[in-house]
Amino acid sequence: xxxxxxxxxxxxxxxxxxxxxxxxxxxxxxxxxxxxxxxxxxxxxxxxxxxxxxxxxxxxxxxxxxxxxxxxxxxxxxxxxxxxxxxxxxxxxxxxxxxxxxxxxxx
Amino acid sequence: xxxxxxxxxxxxxxxxxxxxxxxxxxxxxxxxxxxxxxxxxxxxxxxxxxxxxxxxxxxxxxxxxxxxxxxxxxxxxxxxxxxxxxxxxxxxxxxxxxxxxxxxxxxxxxxxxxxxxxxxxxxxxxx
Numbered sequence: 599x600x601x602x603x604x605x606x607x608x609x610x611x612x613x614x615x616x617x618x619x620x621x622x623x624x625x626x627x628x629x630x631x632x633x634x635x636x637x638x639x640x641x642x643x644x645x646x647x648x649x650x651x652x653x654x655x656x657x658x659x660x661x662x663x664x665x666x667x668x669x670x671x672x673x674x675x676x677x678x679x680x681x682x683x684x685x686x687x688x689x690x691x692x693x694x695x696x697x698x699x700x701x702x703x704x705x
Numbered sequence: 706x707x708x709x710x711x712x713x714x715x716x717x718x719x720x721x722x723x724x725x726x727x728x729x730x731x732x733x734x735x736x737x738x739x740x741x742x743x744x745x746x747x748x749x750x751x752x753x754x755x756x757x758x759x760x761x762x763x764x765x766x767x768x769x770x771x772x773x774x775x776x777x778x779x780x781x782x783x784x785x786x787x788x789x790x791x792x793x794x795x796x797x798x799x800x801x802x803x804x805x806x807x808x809x810x811x812x813x814x815x816x817x818x819x820x821x822x823x824x825x826x827x828x829x830x831x832x
Contacts, residue, residue, distance in 0.1 A: 599767070629810045632818035634750070641800055641825055642742075642750060647818035648808055685750050689815055692764040694740075694752040 600624050600688050604697030610705040611676055619671045619700045621686035626666045630690035633662055633671045636699075637682045645684075646671065676702070707731040707821040709801050714826030721791050721830070727784040727801030727823055735759075735779035738804040740819055741786050743797035743828075753799070754786065791830045798825040 601624040611617050621631065629649040634642040644653045646662035649669055659674045673680055681704050686697040713725040727739070741753035754775040755764045763775050774787040784801050801823045804816035 628813070630815060630817065634819075636750075641822035642819075643822070644805070644818045644820045647805060647820075648810055651808075651817070653818070653820065687750075687752070687818070689817060692755065693766050694755065694764075696750040696752060699749040 599693055600627060600691060600695055602686055602688055602695050602697040604686055604700055606700060607698060608701040608703060610703045612705045613676055613678060615676050617673045617676055617702060619684055619686075621664075621669045621671070621697050623667045623669075623688055623690075627688045627690035629665045630688060631662075631664065631669045632687045632689060633660075634685045634687065635680075635682055636685065642685065673702075707803060709803065709821060709823035711799065711801050711823045711826035714799065714828045716829045716831065717791055718832050719792055719830055722787070722789040723791065723828060725786040725788070725799055725801075725826060725828070727786075729782045729784065729801075729803070732803070732821075734777075734782040738816060739775075739777060739784045740802045740804060741775060741784075742800045742802055742819070742822075743795075744800070744825075745794070745797040748797075751797070755804070756784070788828070791828075793830050796828060796830045798827050800825045 603622045631649045633646040636642040650662045661672045683701045708730045710728045740755045756775045772790045776785045802819035803821040805818045805820035807814045808817045
């Protein structure tokens with residue numbers, strides 16, 4: 599099974615800051631990596647798929663990069679609604695697996 | 706607009722069974738693989754199962770193999786998850802999610818993400 603290691607597990611930042619979250623796969627997954635955002639009490643929302651493609655309707659301050667085993671999600675300028683939890687997921691092979699999540703908190 | 710509505714959650718004793726349903730609308734249900742994902746209270750996301758468009762191929766997380774069965778009825782636009790031999794650690798919100806359109810990367814076509822999710826249904830396993 600492919601393990602997804604997400605870091606950090608939490609990060610403190612201020613509105614306007616640039617934040618980067620990383621996700622590492624235990625083996626190569628090409629570009630089969632998705633990023634999700636989850637607000638408290640809500641279902642996850644797809645932000646980025648195929649490592650770097652922005653889902654329709656997602657603000658351009660979100661971006662993704664990487665391939666193989668190392669991936670990043672960058673929020674270029676944090677907005678108040680961005681202080682929530684983010685997950686990566688590999689879709690290269692079954693069983694599909696999620697990273698442990700990163701909570702972005704207000705400093 | 707895609708709409709997914711889960712139902713069937715509730716309280717069940719350890720060893721019991723439960724059947725979840727997910728009613729889909731707003732898209733051609735039979736054209737997309739479907740998924741179940743769960744989230745234990747205060748924990749992260751855990752993929753549970755995926756089914757292909759025609760109920761031919763199914764995939765499960767290791768801890769659910771032999772206990773959970775995913776199925777679909779394309780005539781009713783409905784996804785199911787039959788859960789048996791339930792344990793306390795199966796307590797979670799269960800989400801159904803639609804697979805996104807297939808894309809091709811380096812010559813391989815797959816669904817690149819789960820692009821629509823229901824609001825979830827809570828399953829509580831306790832004596």
